[in-house]
Amino acid sequence: LTPPHVQTTGSIAEPSGQQETLQGEVLDMGDSTTLQVNFEYRPILGEDVNSRTTPWTATPEQTIAKPGPFTAHIDGLSPKGAYEFRAVIHHPLLALYGSEISMKR
Numbered sequence: 001l002t003p004p005h006v007q008t009t010g011s012i013a014e015p016s017g018q019q020e021t022l023q024g025e026v027l028d029m030g031d032s033t034t035l036q037v038n039f040e041y042r043p044i045l046g047e048d049v050n051s052r053t054t055p056w057t058a059t060p061e062q063t064i065a066k067p068g069p070f071t072a073h074i075d076g077l078s079p080k081g082a083y084e085f086r087a088v089i090h091h092p093l094l095a096l097y098g099s100e101i102s103m104k105r
Contacts (some may be wrong), residue, residue, distance in 0.1 A: 004030035006037065006089040008098030009069070017079040017105060022059070024087030024098055025069045032091060036061040039072045041085035044102065052084075061090065081105050 005027040012021045022039045029035060040056035047054065059072040070087075077083065082105070087098035 001093065002031040003094075003096060004028055004032060004035055004089050004091055006087045006096055006098045008039075008085065008087040008101050010101065011085065011103050013103075013105070014075075018077050019073060019075040020077060020083075020103065022072045022074065022085050022087075023069065024071075026064055026067045026089060029064075029067055030091065034063055034065050036090040037064055037070050038062060038088050038090075039074075039085050040088055040097075041074060041083055043078070043081055044084050045078075045082040058088070077105060079105050 007025045007027055009023045009025050038061045039059045042054045042056050062070060084100045084102045086100045089096045
């Protein structure tokens with residue numbers, strides 16, 4: 001097994017304040033010719049970093065065939081909320097995650 005590698009790279013707030021474009025990058029496809037990627041996000045306002053209980057919400061999966069950047073748009077966010085998100089790559093044997101990044105609205 002040669003695992004793929006994914007990185008969470010950032011986000012861009014849309015002017016409305018209720019939308020965000022999440023950014024990630026597939027650094028290595030591993031031993032796969034195609035993979036599924038997406039993001040997971042959750043609100044974190046008022047939760048301690050070591051004891052977060054809110055479940056992750058997944059964006060729709062995208063199929064990729066080569067390393068490179070990918071994005072997803074999420075909307076309906078609270079303009080005064082705090083969230084965290086991470087990039088996810090789905091290898092046929094396991095899911096791999098990029099680092100978690102926080103965003104404050």
